[in-house]
Every structure is written in structure tokens, then in C-alpha cells.
Amino acid sequence: MSALPLTEYRRALLDRLERTASEYTNISPENGAFLHLMVHATGARRVVEVGTSNGYSAIYFGMALETVGGRLVSLEKDPERADLARRYIEEAGLSDVVEVRVGDALELLNALEGEWDMAFLDAEKREYRRYAEAVLPRLRAGGLLLADDTQSLRHLMPDFVEWAYASPDVEACDISIDDGLLLCWKRSE
Numbered sequence: 070m071s072a073l074p075l076t077e078y079r080r081a082l083l084d085r086l087e088r089t090a091s092e093y094t095n096i097s098p099e100n101g102a103f104l105h106l107m108v109h110a111t112g113a114r115r116v117v118e119v120g121t122s123n124g125y126s127a128i129y130f131g132m133a134l135e136t137v138g139g140r141l142v143s144l145e146k147d148p149e150r151a152d153l154a155r156r157y158i159e160e161a162g163l164s165d166v167v168e169v170r171v172g173d174a175l176e177l178l179n180a181l182e183g184e185w186d187m188a189f190l191d192a193e194k195r196e197y198r199r200y201a202e203a204v205l206p207r208l209r210a211g212g213l214l215l216a217d218d219t220q221s222l223r224h225l226m227p228d229f230v231e232w233a234y235a236s237p238d239v240e241a242c243d244i245s246i247d248d249g250l251l252l253c254w255k256r257s258e
């Protein structure tokens with residue numbers, strides 16, 4: 070049973086997307102519920118996602134951000150996937166909440182405007198450290214960086230994991246949910 074405030078319509082859309090989850094390498098429903106909860110628990114309003122695919126995780130973020138007047142910017146290098154994501158996001162009624170930007174994540178991260186409350190990494194695993202270093206200066210103090218697949222694909226990101234636990238700028242914690250999430254809280258000082 071889900072505690073999410075899902076309309077029947079959105080539940081049906083997510084059910085449909087879950088049938089192609091392996092093709093689009095989407096997060097699991099449990100992970101989606103966790104990200105939804107994290108937005109509410111941290112009071113995040115401005116969230117950036119690295120790796121949109123077909124928009125499944127973006128819909129979970131969007132549902133949380135919609136209720137608090139927040140916004141998600143999601144980055145995807147594949148224009149076809151980005152188009153597909155925009156269509157599903159529109160179907161979910163979240164086009165005013167979620168913006169999909171097309172291009173290379175590192176370039177788009179370096180061009181991000183303003184201060185962000187949360188970042189979610191779910192694109193090229195070997196690039197996580199570079200994504201993290203690009204996004205960290207744009208996160209507010211006390212903001213949260215979450216990285217996906219950090220247990221199942223940890224061997225692809227040793228430099229990121231080492232950075233997360235050694236950096237004086239963040240406090241890191243592994244969460245054993247689904248394929249693993251690594252949470253990095255940006256310190257205030």
C-alpha cells in the first residue's frame with residue numbers, strides 16, 4: 070500500500086511506466102516513494118535531477134514539489150527520451166512543475182542558475198564524482214545530494230564514494246534501499 074497522495078489517473082500512469090522500467094532503467098516504486106518523502110522531509114523547493122530517462126522518477130519528484138510550489142529541473146542527453154519524458158510529465162499534469170533540459174549533464178550543471186536544495190544523480194555512474202563536484206557549489210548549505218545505484222554499481226564509482234566520505238564539505242551516509250542510495254548532506258560551515 071502506498072502512502073503517496075496519488076490520483077487514480079497518476080497511479081495508472083505509473084503502473085504503465087513500471088512495465089517498461091528495465092528498458093528505461095527507472096528507479097523502483099519504493100525509491101520513488103523515498104525521494105517523494107525526502108522532498109517533504111527536507112522542505113526542498115528547487116531540485117535538480119541528473120538523468121531523466123522517460124521521466125518516471127521526475128514524476129515522483131514532481132508530485133511532491135507540486136504540493137509545496139517547488140520545481141524540478143531534470144537533465145537528459147538523449148533528445149528522444151527527453152521528448153518521451155515531457156509527454157509523460159504532461160500526462161501526469163506536472164508540466165508546470167518539471168522542466169526537462171536536453172544536453173550533457175556536466176555542461177547543464179555548470180550552467181545552472183541560482184541556489185538548489187536537492188540534487189539527485191542517476192545518469193552515467195562513472196561520472197558521479199564530476200556531477201557531484203559541479204553541483205555542490207550550487208547546493209545551499211544544508212542541501213542534500215542523493216546518488217542512485219550506489220550499492221549495485223558501486224564498483225563503477227569508487228572515486229565518488231571516496232569523495233563523499235572524505236570531503237569536509239559533506240556528511241555522507243549509505244542507505245540500503247533498492248539498488249542503494251548515497252546521501253550527502255552539505256555542511257553549513
Ligand SMILES: C[S@@+](CC[C@H](N)C(=O)[O-])C[C@H]1O[C@@H](n2cnc3c(N)ncnc32)[C@H](O)[C@@H]1O
Pocket residue numbers: 093094095096119120121122123124125126127144145146147150172173174175191192193
Ligand atoms: C538510469 S537512467 C535515469 C532513470 C530516471 N532517473 C528514472 O528513474 O526514471 C539514466 C539516464 O541518464 C542519461 N544520461 C547518461 N549520461 C548522460 C549525460 N552525460 N548527460 C545527461 N544525461 C545522461 C541516459 O540517457 C539515461 O536516460
